[in-house]
Amino acid sequence: MTRTPRMTALIGAAILAPPLLAAATVAPAHAAQTAPRAAVVAPAPSAEVAATKSVSIKVQKQQRDYWCAPAAGRALLSRLISSGLPSQSKLAGYMGTKSSGTSNPGFRNGLRKALSTYGSGQYDVVALRPGSQSAFLTNVKAGVGSKKVALAYRVLFGYKPWGSQVNNKTGHLMVVRGYTTGSGTKILWWDPWDNTYHTASLAKSWASVKKGGRYGTVAAKS
Template identity: 45%
Template sequence: MAKARLLASALVLTPPLLLALPAGAQAATVPSSAAVRTVVVAQAPSASPVETAAVKKLKLTGQKQQTSVWCGPASVRAVISTWGRHLPSQKTLAGWMKTNKNGTGSDKLPEGLNRALSPRLDERYQNFHPNNAGFVWNVVVDNVGKRHHGVIARVLVGAKPWGPHSRDKAGHFMVIFGYNTSGKKLIWWDPANNTVHTASLTASWNAIKTGNRYLTAQPHT
């Protein structure tokens, strides 16, 4: 009996094992299994949550523009492809949007999209004139990330978001169909040569700003 009392006393008096943690650190809850290792997660109290890198990229059917001035019809066709709908020919779209030897007017792009997609549209396409990079980002995240449809942007041939650059000031339409939250990058499709490029939001905004600030998209919420 005395032996049992001594053992119980020893158990009571033995202090629990404590882990020394840095100030503000949090210890993960660990099951009482010997096979599970104790994990300590150190986090400063003032630290903001770490953003997980996320790439959103739509399925897009690209077709190189069939004439030197059909970047508008080619871009509209590519956006329609993100809807999974029947794709009109570039020639048909050029006729709808009154594309001529000088190209397609920026105000005609919504007409081509709305005619091809109606009546399935909840919100009809329209032109926006962003005044900062944040506006561009919000429109892209809303249209691409939430609605799952592409956005058309107007730039200059010689001032695309990637190099090399030139002095060519002809207008050029391209499609934004993806983004990467890590570092805020946009994913572009270029109808001039049916290629895909990734550019920073800053470079993308500079190109859009130089191209007279045109985005053709559905209204962002």
């Protein structure tokens, strides 16, 4: 799928801020000093203050075992459609959802159909394929922090970023609705399976996305 220039920031490489350089304190030179001066002690660097950035989404538990995509899509659309959200049943039809699930192209096509029917204005629906943990975080920051939208990522049902891991390789779509910054970056998730919110470390979140095939989707105003 051709990527539009407007969404380049969502898939680009991470931009690393230059390191902060502490200015050295230099005492003025003198030919002679009558008394020794107290040593200048630089203050200890303060730890990075954690902050949370998140978006509010309208959530609804998936109404059938294989309707995680319609439920997740509805949550994404709630950031772009102010009222009259389509039902999960309607979205399942748009997405071509079957008892075996929803394909990645079908999910995106369904979002486009819903936005053209229920939304107003121009939208971009973009496939995300982050190749690294840092690229995944860049996607999340660009979506949540810049575009103020949520993102959907595919994981394996038995390999979610929280709880015990089980041998269930069924594909499952979940929503990223925010992230925290600080010494331990975390990702904020919503799971349509049981309509629950979760927070997981960046490392575990990326491990789940990677195991699920690195498939993501974001929709935003053009």
